[in-house]
Amino acid sequence: MAVAAQLFRLEQLDADIEQHEAALADLQRRQQTNPELQSAEEKLRRLRAEEATVSAEQRSLESDLGDLAARIKRDNARMYSGQIVDARELASLERELAHYRTQNDGLEERILELMERLETLQVEVQSQDHTVAELRESWESSRPDVERRRQRLGSEVVALRGERDALAGTLDPRSLSMYDRLRASSGHAVSSVSNGVCQWCRVTLPPKDVQHARSTLVTCNNCARILYIGV
Ligand SMILES: [Zn+2]
Numbered sequence: 316m317a318v319a320a321q322l323f324r325l326e327q328l329d330a331d332i333e334q335h336e337a338a339l340a341d342l343q344r345r346q347q348t349n350p351e352l353q354s355a356e357e358k359l360r361r362l363r364a365e366e367a368t369v370s371a372e373q374r375s376l377e378s379d380l381g382d383l384a385a386r387i388k389r390d391n392a393r394m395y396s397g398q399i400v401d402a403r404e405l406a407s408l409e410r411e412l413a414h415y416r417t418q419n420d421g422l423e424e425r426i427l428e429l430m431e432r433l434e435t436l437q438v439e440v441q442s443q444d445h446t447v448a449e450l451r452e453s454w455e456s457s458r459p460d461v462e463r464r465r466q467r468l469g470s471e472v473v474a475l476r477g478e479r480d481a482l483a484g485t486l487d488p489r490s491l492s493m494y495d496r497l498r499a500s501s502g503h504a505v506s507s508v509s510n511g512v513c514q515w516c517r518v519t520l521p522p523k524d525v526q527h528a529r530s531t532l533v534t535c536n537n538c539a540r541i542l543y544i545g546v
Pocket of ligand 1: 506518539
C-alpha cells in the first residue's frame with residue numbers, strides 16, 4: 316500500500332477511535348449522572364421546601380389568630396361588663412376592638428390564601444414525586460443495556476487501537492511525524508483527491524501534483540494536507 320493510502324487509512328482509524336471514545340465518554344456520563352432526574356429531584360426539593368415554608372407560615376398565623384381571638388374576647392368581656400363607665404375609655408376600647416377585627420379579617424384572608432397554596436403544592440409535590448420515581452426507575456432499568464453498550468464500545472476501541480498501532484508500526488517515522496503534526500495543527504492530515512480536486516479545500520491541483528501523489532507524499536499547495544489519490 317502506498318504511504319498516502321496507509322495514512323488515509325490511519326486517519327480513518329483515528330477518526331473512528333475518536334468517535335468511539337466520545338460515545339464511550341457519553342455512556343459513562345450517562346451511567347454516572349442523569350441530568351433529567353437531577354433537575355426533577357431539584358424541582359421536588361424546591362416544592363417541598365415551599366410546602367414547608369407555607370405550612371410554617373400558616374401555623375404561625377393560626378397561632379396569631381388564636382391570640383387575637385383571646386384579645387377580642389377579653390375586650391368584649393370588658394366592654395359589656397358594665398365596669399367601664401368613662402366615655403373616653405369606652406371609645407378607646409371600641410377603637411381597639413375595631414382594630415383587632417380588621418387584623419382578624421386580614422389574618423383569616425391570608426390563612427385562606429395559604430391553605431389554597433398549600434393544597435396546590437401538595438398536589439404538585441405528589442405529582443413531582445411520581446415523576447422522580449418514574450425517571451429513577453427508567454434510569455435504573457436502562458443500566459444493564461448501557462453497561463453492555465459501554466463494554467462493546469470499549470472492546471471496539473481496543474480492536475481499533477490494535478489495528479491503528481499495527482498500521483502505524485509499518486509507517487516510516489518521517490511520514491508518521493508529518494501526519495501527527497498536521498493532525499495536531501489542523502485536526503485533519505490527509506485529503507482524498509477526486510477528479511484532480513483536493514476534497515478538503517476544493518482547490519484544483521496541478522496535474523503533476525496529482526501524478527506525483529500516486530507514488531510519493533505530496534501535500535496540497537493550498538491547504539497543506541497530504542494528498543491521497545483514491546481508486
Ligand atoms: Zn487542499
